[in-house]
Amino acid sequence: MRWTNLFVLAEVFGLACLCSGHATALAKETALVQRQTPSENRPFVFRGDNRSPREIRDAGGFRPQGDGWEHDESSYILDHHYHAGPQGCGEDGGVFRTAYVSLAQERETAERYGRWLYEVRATPNILDSEGRYPETEVMALGGIHWRQVRRYVLMPADPEELIDEGSWIENPEYDRATYDEGPDAFRARVNVDFPYGLRDGELDSDSDDSEDEGDGPQRPLFAVVDRFMDSTPGMYELYGGFPPTFQQYAPRDDIPGSGQTQPAQEPQVSYDEAAAMLNHYINSLPSVDQALQDLLRDIDRAACPSFIAPGSFFGRHRRAAIVEAHSAAPSVDIQNSEQCVLGSLRAEVRLHNWDWAGSSDRLFLEIGKNSKYDGQQPHYKLKDSPSAGDTMPFTIDIADAFGTNLVTLDKIQYVRLVSRTDNGGVGSNELALKGFTAEDWSWGRDCDKFKSIDFEWHLSSALSAGTSDDLIITKERNHPINQEPASGLIFTHRPKLGTSGKAGLNLTALYGTETVPIGKVNYLQIMSYEGISHESEDQWKWGGAKFTAICAESGKKAILNKFESDYYWHYRTYPVEMPIKVHDWKWEDENLQGNHPFPRDAPKCLHHPPHPKSGASLATPPTPPIHYKQARHLLQPRAVHTSSLLQTKTQTSPNLRRFFHSQAPKMAPIPATMKAISITKNGGPEVLEYTDVPVPVPQPDEILVRNHVAGVNFIDTYFRSGQYPSPTFPRILGQDAAGEVVAVGPAAAVPHIPGSTVVFMNGTGTYAEYSTVKASAAVALPEGVAREDAVAAYLQGLTAWTFIRRAGLTQPGEWAFVHAAAGGVGSLLVQLLKRVVGARVIATASSPEKRKIVEGLGADYALDSNEDWVARVQEITGGHGVDSIYDGVGKATFHKDLEMIAVGGSLVMLGNASGNVEPFDIRPTLGPKNVRLSRPILFGYLTEREALEKYAGELFEFIRSGKVKVLHHATYDLKDTAKAHADIESRKTTGKLLIKIN
Secondary structure (H helix, E strand, O other), X not given: OHHHHHHHHHHHHOOOEOOOOOEOOOOOOOOOOOOOOOOOOOOEEEEEEOOOHHHHHHOOEEOOOOOOHHHOHHHHOHHHHHOOOOOOOOOOOOOOOOOEEEEEOOHHHHOOOOOEEEEEEOOOOEEOOOOOOOOOEEEEEOOEEHHHEEEEEEOOOOOOOOOOHHHOEEOOOOOHXXXXXXXXXXXXXXXXXXXOHHHHOOOOOOOOOOOOOOOOOOOHHHHHHHXXXXXXXXXXXXXXXXXXXXOOOOOOOOOOOHHHHOOOOOOOOOHHHHHHHHHHHHHHOHHHHHHHHHHOOOOOHHHOHHHHOXXXXXXXXXXXXXXXXXHHXXXXXXXXXXXXXXXXXXXXXXXXXXXXXXXXXXXXXXXXOOHHHOOOOOEEEEEEOOOOOOEEEEEEOHHHHHOOOOEEHHHOOEEEEEEEOOOOOEEEEEEEEEOOOHHHEOOOOOOOEEEEEEEEEEEOOOOOOOOOOEEEEEOOOOOOOOOOOOOEEEEEEOXXXXXXXXXXXXXXXXXXXXXXXXXXXXXEEEEEEOOOOOOOOOOEEEEEEEEEEEEOOOOOEEEEOOOOOOXXXXXXXXXXXXXXXXXXXXXXXXXXXOOOOOOOOOOOHHHOOOOOOOOOOOOOOXXXXXXXXXXXXXXXXXXXXXXXXXXXXXXXXXXXXXXXOEOOOOOOOOOOEEEEEEEOOOOOHHHOEEEEEEOOOOOOOEEEEEEEEEEEOHHHHHHHHOOOOOOOOOEEOOOEEEEEEEEEOOOOOOOOOOOOEEEEEOOOOOOEOEEEEEHHHEEEOOOOOOHHHHHHHHHHHHHHHHHHHHHHOOOOOOEEEEOOOOOHHXXXXXXXXXXXXXOEEEEEEOOHHHHHHHHHOOOOEEEEOOOOHHHHHHHHOOOOOEEEEEEOOOOOOHHHHHHHEEEEEEEEEOOOOOOOOOOOOHHHHHHHHOOEEEOOOXXXXXXXXXXXXXXXXXXXXXXXXOOOOOOEEEEEEHHHHHHHHHHHHOOOOOOEEEEEOO
């Protein structure tokens, strides 16, 4: 019985032990691996895993495999982890132990494994051997804690389908305070600096000073690991002690479990149990070992690591083969296969389009059963030496394959693709498909060709969404910049923002025929074209497109609406990409919903008589999906320019080469150091030091900006003085700036063009010649807005505008009160409240000169901040009070605010220039008037890119239209920043203080 159980498991699981801590159900055929060079060191890494988030959470994270791994010296050897042999990852003793868990730096690599994709915060215990192991694999020494998992997503069943970016689920227990905001957050990276001896276990004499464990043997590798973990900066703070203690969490229902997502039929034995059983029998019964080797005779021992790390290479690629083969094999949704008689049978086999997917052998299709083949399955040659991407249709002779002129669907249960060498021998590649059921079939469709395709389109209404380029629709891929495509339609000429229209595709020009097979409409592209090669690129923001096609056979209308909403910025080197699958089309008539042009749920065969001409036929297979590498630019922008940084002989930062995605040509080279204002301790303006510091290195999702103008804000003085604690020293201050994009990270969420001007805030410190900032946090500066105005209005203007719209909620005609109205935020609040909202504005200022300025900005009343302004408010409003108050003073004005506020009014505390408000009892303080009190933070309103673009676009439009006037107090040189701090703290400034840098 044990023998039988073993082979049942071997059939189901194949060779499925994973050296990363679990086993997975696999087919046992071999597969090839495309080796990749390692990518750059990233703050996040990825893992594909069959286990659900709830299972990972219950374990406390991704644990190393094998009980007692921490006491096994061999478990600390990276090569041991990676090169676990084909005997189920086991060695003598029956249990495989490893101190590591495999992850991938490239998301695309991790997407190949398992059913769930996890994004994990990198920590110093994650080791990168920089090319020693393929597929950008990295190893987590001691595993991964659940608190490191930032988010997770269930991968599509179709391996070629892109992950819906909106499907990611944030981990509510991700330790953001430690990994994103803590003082050691900057150390959260993959580690390339670790003891070399961990790679192969060979230690030199200097490193072999292991500790003695009482009566036990010495443990040199553990000693090396122990010292490494103790001495690495940030290791304890970010990862914890070693060996690790995995936290146990209380149950919670909002974490997805296996029961919510597992297939209906699961093996009764767990993956880990199956792997353990295999290991036990393999090591205890040599004959079983040999039997397994015979089963897996084509697997090269040296190639075993190709599919056991980081999860299981077979995991998704074997499923991919089966999914495609089922679609290409006989396919129709039938209720009773015994009553469906086929009069003809046609198969279509398609190879993947990867470079290595072809074969030098001859490819045969085996199907049916006929005694004339002497016990062999009937086989038919498809092609000699097929190439990658080849499609091979073949009409099967039913009489030859099955020995009868008619065959029912239930007789088609086994199909095999096999390669044969020139001498007739069976090659090393085969794919067996079996277990066909009635549900695997679907009816042939009644719409094979389109005779016309029209599309409706629109541009976004966002600021600067229009373009001076022409827009073209074409089916060509990777078209050269500034060359009009050979086949395409210019459907709009220099459209403005919000423009929309309708156009028809010229099918003859695009496809060469008046009608086009539906499967041939598998890709369309919207590109911009000027025709003047030296013209700079012009960004434009697409809105979306909807396609309507008419079937040539029936005249019915089918629609394609998956591209109706795009709303991304594009330019000549970043077109709108539209990969199309057959099943994306739907009937236009709502009454025909469910009667899909290419049905997934088709009529049942019982509705048709069992007749040779019943109409059952092979469904045309879907068009080949775009390869994930070609589809990457749908998720991230392409390279725009070759970096001139890499050719310059000027001294540069050694890390820039690895991180920079692009740099515009003809730019000055980026130096290794820059001038900046830095603080090493808290204090007065005198602690601001004008010094040389390294140019910051952008992360993959960031851009590097050469700053032209930076702003001075009260919050800078708070961090300098210590009123707000600084997370680290030394620190470069500064919140906002405008400048030139000089480099774009490869994973930038927004495709900024090198050489373009952007305005941003919350970067790495803007009192410097260069700053890095997340690409999603920078906004392109529109025409008609000066850099100085943009910086003067950006942080303070967004603060004023979002606080009005989201916190104060001031309505037209209401009374609004603004403290310190001559300052940067105050002056913008007055203008926005009066000229945009339409409120009645009362404001304060400390001098006659400032009050005159405030009146000029639109305030209905400008009061002296040194007089009894509470009494004046009661007088002006007839005892009603003010409906909203915007207070940046804080402690000195808070209680007076409560005296003059109206019942149900909003008190927005936007600063504390006079000090923090002292603690108070909420009920007696706010209750009598039902006051809404808030202390908002700007960045909380701008977490979504759409919100940032919305409010920034509105603000810039107010400036460009003249509704808002930006006040400038003075502009200082970078070296004079201390004077700027002294001036702003004196309370004698009017408007924004700026620092001129480059």
